[in-house]
Amino acid sequence: xxxxxxxxxxxxxxxxxxxxxxxxxxxxxxxxxxxxxxxxxxxxxxxxxxxxxxxxxxxxxxxxxxxxxxxxxxxxxxxxxxxxxxxxxxxxxxxxxxxxxxxxxxxxxxxxxxxxxxxxxxxxxxxxxxxxxxxxxxxxxxxxxxxxxxxxxxxxxxxxxxxxxxxxxxxxxxxxxxxxxxxxxxxxxxxxxxxxxxxxxxxxxxxxxxxxxxxxxxxxxxxxxxxxxxxx
DNA sequence: GCATTAATTGGTC
DNA sequence: GACCAATTAATGC
Numbered sequence: 001x002x003x004x005x006x007x008x009x010x011x012x013x014x015x016x017x018x019x020x021x022x023x024x025x026x027x028x029x030x031x032x033x034x035x036x037x038x039x040x041x042x043x044x045x046x047x048x049x050x051x052x053x054x055x056x057x058x059x060x061x062x063x064x065x066x067x068x069x070x071x072x073x074x075x076x077x078x079x080x081x082x083x084x085x086x087x088x089x090x091x092x093x094x095x096x097x098x099x100x101x102x103x104x105x106x107x108x109x110x111x112x113x114x115x116x117x118x119x120x121x122x123x124x125x126x127x128x129x130x131x132x133x134x135x136x137x138x139x140x141x142x143x144x145x146x147x148x149x150x151x152x153x154x155x156x157x158x159x160x161x162x163x164x165x166x167x168x169x170x171x172x173x174x175x176x177x178x179x180x181x182x183x184x185x186x187x188x189x190x191x192x193x194x195x196x197x198x199x200x201x202x203x204x205x206x207x208x209x210x211x212x213x214x215x216x217x218x219x220x221x222x223x224x225x226x227x228x229x230x231x232x
Numbered sequence: 233g234c235a236t237t238a239a240t241t242g243g244t245c
Numbered sequence: 246g247a248c249c250a251a252t253t254a255a256t257g258c
Contacts, residue, residue, distance in 0.1 A: 149246070177239065187247060192240060208255070209239070 001031040001054050001103055008078035011052055012129065013105070016122040025115055030106040034098045041082055041096035049108040050082040056102020057164070059179065060094050071183040073136075074099065074163065074173070083130070099175070149186050151226065153194040154219050156184040157204070161213060169205065170212035177209070 003026040006014050013029075016022040031054065034040050040051070043063055053075055060072045060081060072094060075081055081096050081104075116123045143155065157171070157180075164173035175183075181191045195211060198204040203219055205212045213219065 176237095188238090189240085189248085190246070196240080 001105060002026075003029070003105075006054065008054065010078040012080060012122065012125050013052055013107070014078075015125060016119060019119045019121065021118045022115060022122060025107070025111050028111060032104050032106065034102050034104055036098055036101050039095060039097040040104065041092050041094065043093065043095040044091050047082070047090055047092050047109060049106055049110075050080055050112060051096070052080050052105040052107065053077050054103040054105050056104075057099040057173065058096055058102060059099055059183075060096050061182065062094050069182045070185070071179060074160075074183070076164065080129070083126075083133075099173075099179075144185050147226065149184075149190050150194055150197075151223060152184040152186055153180070153191055154198070155223055156180055157211065157213065158219060158223065159183075161216075166213060170207070170210040174210060 003014055003017055003023070008014055013022060013026055017026065029052075034056070040058075043061075055077050057074060057076050058081060059074050062070050062072055064070045082092060082094075116126070143152065147155065160171050160173045160175070164171065166172060177191045177195075178188045181188045184191065195204060195206060198219075199206050203213075203215045205214050
């Protein structure tokens, strides 16, 4: 998977390919195919570099109290994973697992550091990326403290819709109830109950494990009342 | 099909 | 609202 032919124009590597240093380093990356449901970053393991997603979907998670999983975010093509353990600490602060079959481009810490030193525009893009992530995690803290379970579940579904889209009937991203719970910050049973309730209220539809949005405006309204809409 | 995993429901603290 | 147990539906082989 050569960067020159990569369609992900928003990828930080691709964006900076015009700089010869980036283009040169891009030749030394390692690309790997990772099957669905495979963990490719273990929390607490030694940081070796960053993964840029060429294609596929992955989840980023952190182990909380009682070994409960907390999903931090989901990422798709063009995005980067592993940066949390970058720089300051030597171990990855997060784990990451594929949700779909994916192709990842790996850049070693050493290569990246050389690029940070040599290419300001690349470093600048990363800085903006970190800043945006920080802002998202700040509003997330607020959400967790103030939202009801119903709002958290609606918020999670709206996020899935914003980020991965929706076809005629259902959300494009099909997650297990357990993953939705781990992302929303509640339990699997609560997610199931909320989805069932919202389906009865004609705001959602469901068929098997698939979930779809029926009344987007009403769902948005419930969240916007608490000023939580935008971001994340 | 059978076996394993996920979704759902009901009840308790 | 979380945790636990029992039932049922979905999925892998």
